[in-house]
Amino acid sequence: MVDMHWALKLLTWLEVTFIAVIGLVLLSLAVMYIADITQNTHTIRKNYPLIGRFRYFFEHLGEFFRQYFFAQDREELPFNRADRSWVYRAAKNVDSNVGFGSTLNLNQPGNLLFLNAAFPIQEDEALLAAPVTLGPFCKTPYTTNSIFNISGMSYGAISRPAILALSRGAAKAGCWLNTGEGGLSPYHLEGNCDLVFQIGTAKYGVRDLHGNLSDERLAELAAKPQIKMFEIKLSQGAKPGKGGILPAEKVSAEVAYIRGIAEGHASISPNGHTDIRSVIDLLAMINHVRQVTGKPVGFKAVIGEKNWLLDLITEIRVQGIESAPDFITLDSADGGSGAAPQPLMDHVGLPIKESLPWVVALLEQAGLKDRIKIIVAGKLITPHMVAWALACGADFINSARGFMFALGCIQALQCHKNTCPTGITTHNTKLQKGLDPADKAERVASYQRNLTKSVAMIAHSCGLAEPRQLRMSHLHIINSDGFSVPWESVNPQPLLFTTAENRTSSGEASAKN
Known part of the structure; x- marks a missing residue:
């Protein structure tokens, strides 16, 4: 009952x-x-x-x-499933071989083909990459073997465990990590990897109380052995002509302290450096930072209007080859990991496939290609695109989103919010708990190594000992008829300087070297 x-x-x-x-x-x-x-x-x-x-x-x-x-494997944007899957496999260090033929449409206009040699390089003759030195006129030049590196992602834009994983992974792989414009955090240093410190338009991390460039802060940073180079950011691919955007919800107390701004308020950088309004100002800033730090200094920019680069070359001739930037980082209109207004994301700036060959031609014809190294970024996350960039004259390739995929990014398109489901671009500790820095560091390193090996494999197939020997002559591109034509036939190098000017510039460079 x-x-x-x-x-x-x-x-x-x-x-x-x-x-x-x-x-x-x-x-x-x-x-x-x-x-x-x-x-x-x-x-x-x-x-x-x-x-x-x-x-x-x-x-x-x-x-x-x-x-x-x-979405089909090859049609999704900004990155299709086939490319993402390759990165995931490379990061997990699992078999990347496929069977029964390629799913790539070889009749699709714009697809690239590399011309294999009849007698490829044997394994005992092959190299992954030869060392390259940046900043020959610096007190402390930087020499590295790495061709594939981690592009600028600020602490704040991405999370603490993500920065830790990237720092540790970069150290394991032997590549560099760009700090992004948000300043230097303890998590960048934790892995003891090579760092490129980026000086953004707000000068976070290197500014005084009034927001001006601080020589004292520059010297403090230069004293850190992990910081190998300094990069002055003029513009970035996601938003050419607009400064960095960090939403208020991502400005935590620690992020605010590192940047020197108010907690909980949006971090909006100026759209340009107030003290760089001409190529003369740019060279002055480069040489000042180089003098204070003793380390290589270059600049990052998205190429749009090009006449200023011609003016830059002219000014370098006036001031001497020592005044030139040690490197130029070319970002692409294809960029997009940062928060950005859609009109700028979609319609401003040139893609890297146009800007890279043009800038390389400019430097070669001016006799400055050996002096100024070229770093490129912009959707270059797979071996064939990295090999393409090297063939077009790049010395190094940077990637942000490729390494985000290695961390576990699922392309949820929420990078600009504080809701990233994989914990990469959020400061929500509940969402970060699945991102284990130790595990993801291994994936970052594996992705970098496997991509480098795959790029070298393409070079060896073309009969070359190492990837930087790739040239445009090794490339064909599918045209509108579905047939391949030499890359150089659709991307002819423009004559930017007369032969006499080339001889003069080359002679001056040789004399001063």
Whole structure:
């Protein structure tokens, strides 16, 4: 009897609870219905109360359904499934071989083909990459074997465990890590990897109380053995003509302290350096930073209008070869890991496939290609694109999103929010818990090593001992008819300087070397 009594009580409680829940649901629906029909902002919700709300829900889910159910392996943007899968396999150090033929359409205009040699390089003759020295006129030049490195991602834009994993992974792989414009955090130093310190337009990490460049801070940073070079950022691929954007929700107390800004307020950098308004100013800044730090200094820019680069070469001739930047980092309109306005993301700046060959031709014709090293970035996450960049004259390749994939990025397109589901671009500790720095460091290192080996494999197939021997003559591109033509036939090198000017510039460079 007692058991029956408690059973009846439990049943009554469940019935009351069920009725209460149903009542709350109906009340909520009624409130939403009234809200929909009385508002005048959203047409769909007013015309179709309650039902119209599903539009926004399905629109949000569509980003994920397209990726997993509808998009083909080679058609998704910004990165297709085939490229992402290659990075995931390389990062996990698993077999990247495929069977039954390529899924790449070899008749698709724009696809690249490398010309293999009849007699490829044997394994005992092969090299991964020869060492390259940057900053020959510096007190402390930088020499590295790495061709593939980690592009600028600020602490704040990405999380603490992500920075830790990148720092440790870069050290294991022997490549450099660019700090991004957000200053130097303890997590950049933790892995003891080579670092490139980026000086952004707000000069975070190297500014005084008034926001001006601080020689004292520069000297302090230069004294750190991990910092090998300094990069002055003029612009970046995601948003040429606009400074860095870090939303308020991502400006934690620690991020604010490192940057020297207020916690919880958006970090919006100026769209340009207030003390760099001409090529003369740019060279003055480069030489000042180089003199204070004793380390190689270059600049990063997205190429759009090109005449300023001609003016830069002219000014270098006036001031002497020592005044030249030690490197130029070319970013591409294909960039996009940072938060950016869509008009700039979609329609401003030249893609790397146009800017890289042009800048290389400029430096070669001016006799400065050996003096100024070229670093490129912009959707170069797979071996064939890195090999293409080397063939077009790049000395080094940087990647941000490739290493984000190595960390576990699923292309959720939420980098500019504080809601990244993989913990890479969020400061939400609940979302960060799945990102183990120790495990992800191994993946970062494996991705870098496997990509480098694959690029070398392409070079060896072309009969070359190492990747930097690749040239445009090793490249064909599919044209609109579906047939391949030499890359140089669709990307002819422009004559930017006369032969006499070339001889003069080369002679001056040789004399001063």
